[in-house]
Amino acid sequence: MAASPAGSNASPQNLRLRRPDDWHVHLRDGALLELVAPATARTFARAIVMPNLSPPITTVAAAVAYGARIRAALPEGSRFTPLLTAYLTDTIAAEEIERGHREGVFTACKLYPAHATTNAAAGVTDLARIEAVLTAMERIGMPLLIHGEVTDAEIDIFDREAVFIERHLAPLLVRHPGLKVVLEHITTAESVAFVRQAGPNLAATITPHHLHINRNAMFQGGLRPNFYCLPVAKRERHRLALRQAATSGEPCFFLGTDSAPHPRSAKESACGCAGIYNAPHALESYAEVFEQEGALERLEGFASLHGPAFYGLPLNEGTITLVREPHTVPPRLHGQGEGGAATDLVPFHAGQVLQWRLAEEG
Numbered sequence: 001m002a003a004s005p006a007g008s009n010a011s012p013q014n015l016r017l018r019r020p021d022d023w024h025v026h027l028r029d030g031a032l033l034e035l036v037a038p039a040t041a042r043t044f045a046r047a048i049v050m051p052n053l054s055p056p057i058t059t060v061a062a063a064v065a066y067g068a069r070i071r072a073a074l075p076e077g078s079r080f081t082p083l084l085t086a087y088l089t090d091t092i093a094a095e096e097i098e099r100g101h102r103e104g105v106f107t108a109c110k111l112y113p114a115h116a117t118t119n120a121a122a123g124v125t126d127l128a129r130i131e132a133v134l135t136a137m138e139r140i141g142m143p144l145l146i147h148g149e150v151t152d153a154e155i156d157i158f159d160r161e162a163v164f165i166e167r168h169l170a171p172l173l174v175r176h177p178g179l180k181v182v183l184e185h186i187t188t189a190e191s192v193a194f195v196r197q198a199g200p201n202l203a204a205t206i207t208p209h210h211l212h213i214n215r216n217a218m219f220q221g222g223l224r225p226n227f228y229c230l231p232v233a234k235r236e237r238h239r240l241a242l243r244q245a246a247t248s249g250e251p252c253f254f255l256g257t258d259s260a261p262h263p264r265s266a267k268e269s270a271c272g273c274a275g276i277y278n279a280p281h282a283l284e285s286y287a288e289v290f291e292q293e294g295a296l297e298r299l300e301g302f303a304s305l306h307g308p309a310f311y312g313l314p315l316n317e318g319t320i321t322l323v324r325e326p327h328t329v330p331p332r333l334h335g336q337g338e339g340g341a342a343t344d345l346v347p348f349h350a351g352q353v354l355q356w357r358l359a360e361e362g
Ligand code: DOR
Pocket: 026, 052, 117, 118, 147, 228, 229, 230, 231, 260, 261, 273, 274, 275, 276
């Protein structure tokens, strides 16, 4: 990473980073895909694209078709590569997963506990049911990406991640010590500690929003549905642990935005959807955190180096530049929804000033 003025203690005005990747994003489909894909492709060279469409991506053929729709939604000349994932269900066949991996279609598999979140109804009801799939993935070195929350109604929503680790993740890692696992979008100090003490086959992604907000954000002066996501933001001590982990330089923590757009009408509703749309300023949002933590020199590791190393993929060629240029994030982004109807998205940091701006590629 190059920062200028080089070697001085003054705040740098420019940050040049190897081009980063987003290891967890929701690009959706149809009109929403067309609206959001350019924002991710502008910043990131690659992204692990979540398969929780309706219906979910459970076959190689569906993934190939989805990959083509993503490419069609990119701006002319974009070099962005979507890395597709398979949505695990109770009945998915290990052969389909293996074939998708062998053919370069599936980079990883996503485990949603059934009913854990958006379009997770077809998720896994019991890990025992996918034992053959997990065994195959372990054998072929295919990463398992986990939404780590239990869904039992009697478990407090703020405890669901910690209970998942204890009941499901820890035993899973013992049963499959060779399986590469990413615990996605971690939200607690306990998750940070668990990932740290595990071996090199466990890593975690951390979102920008969990670094910026704690659970108070959802209730600041009234109910704020645009800060609602899953796993839900936790107490301040957890946010601080996440900031320490992300900026620590440890290779087991890397960037995954979990950018999860929903139309404003679906967020600002009596039963609002979970998800925060952060793609338009994701890297700028992370840069803000790294600067506040005095760790700007470690942003490149988190954003561009640790993820490829864990996935066993090459580093990206080329660089991007962040420029210190305070700017206000628009309160709304306007686009066309299904059937051409107007759709608004409320971006993360709506109406706030961010210090860094991604320079357009030269
Ligand atoms: O907040 C979330 N939104 N969390 C998830 O796990 C899913 C995502 C979505 O797809 O909307």
